[in-house]
Amino acid sequence: MPVGGRPTVRSRRLGAALKTYRLAAKMDQVQAAEVIAAHQTRVSRIETGHVSARPLEIRAMLDAYGVRDPEVRQKLEELARQSKRRGWWLEHAAHLRPDYLDHIALEDDATYIREWQPVLVPGLLQTPAYAESVIGAGPDYVGPDVIAQLVKVREGRQAKIEEGGASYTAILWEAVIAHPLVSVEIHRQQLSAILEAGERRNVTVQVLPFSVGALAATTSAFSSFSFDTEPVVEAVTLENLRGTSVLEAPEDLTAYANMFDLLRSAALAPDVSARLIREVLGNMKEE
Secondary structure, eight states: OOGGGSOOHHHHHHHHHHHHHHHHTTOOHHHHHHHTTSOHHHHHHHHHTSSOOOHHHHHHHHHHHTOOOHHHHHHHHHHHHHHTSOOGGGGGGGGSOHHHHHHHHHHHHOSEEEEEESSSOOGGGOOHHHHHHHHHTSSSOOOHHHHHHHHHHHHHHHHHHHTTOSEEEEEEEHHHHHSOSSOHHHHHHHHHHHHHHHTSTTEEEEEEOGGGGGGGGSSOOEEEEEOSSSOOOOEEEEEETTEEEEEOOHHHHHHHHHHHHHHHHHSOOHHHHHHHHHHHHHHHHHO
């Protein structure tokens, strides 16, 4: 069973892939159940992510579905193992919403992470002081101890990027850079941290300038994730007042992949973006 007794993004991804291959093979759940000598209910629960398939079950199902590609088979077996793995973030689970846990799991698995942020500095780039300020400014009261835990989670999420574990691209609207939502001193530190992060080989930071007009208002903040060697979008998360929504439907993934490409094309090049950030930082220091 997935950690926590509920479907996780990992178990759902595994189940969705197995279902896709089953349907392509024109087999129903009863036939799939016969392959693994189980009841149809188990196949149903595997495909919905409520239970994780065992490696032997995965191999048997893929054999029956005619899936021979060794990379695909290895990927699904590894996903099954990961779905039972206890992530570092579960140490803080008491303070985290289940949907936020899903977002962190996606980040932890991803090989490519892309973010669009029109309001705040993305969590993967936030300094502790900035994170503390924006968490404390939320609509719900959060005590100092919980804020400290949430800041630690932000830092834990950033470790993967700092260690080069994923290729990360962030596109920020110019307002995020030019108009501080925190104290001037914290904002100065944050801009310096963004510049430092942008110098890493696996990190790209681009600024969408005011001059592009209404494009910045076309969509709210979102993150997209890829899990293979190619940056094909396989999951998207959206932040809202009530939490984080995970999108996995093909039409949604295509729409957000296209939107990110549009934003990236309209944004300033990374070196020009860094120059703009330095100019804003310089003006703030002079003031």
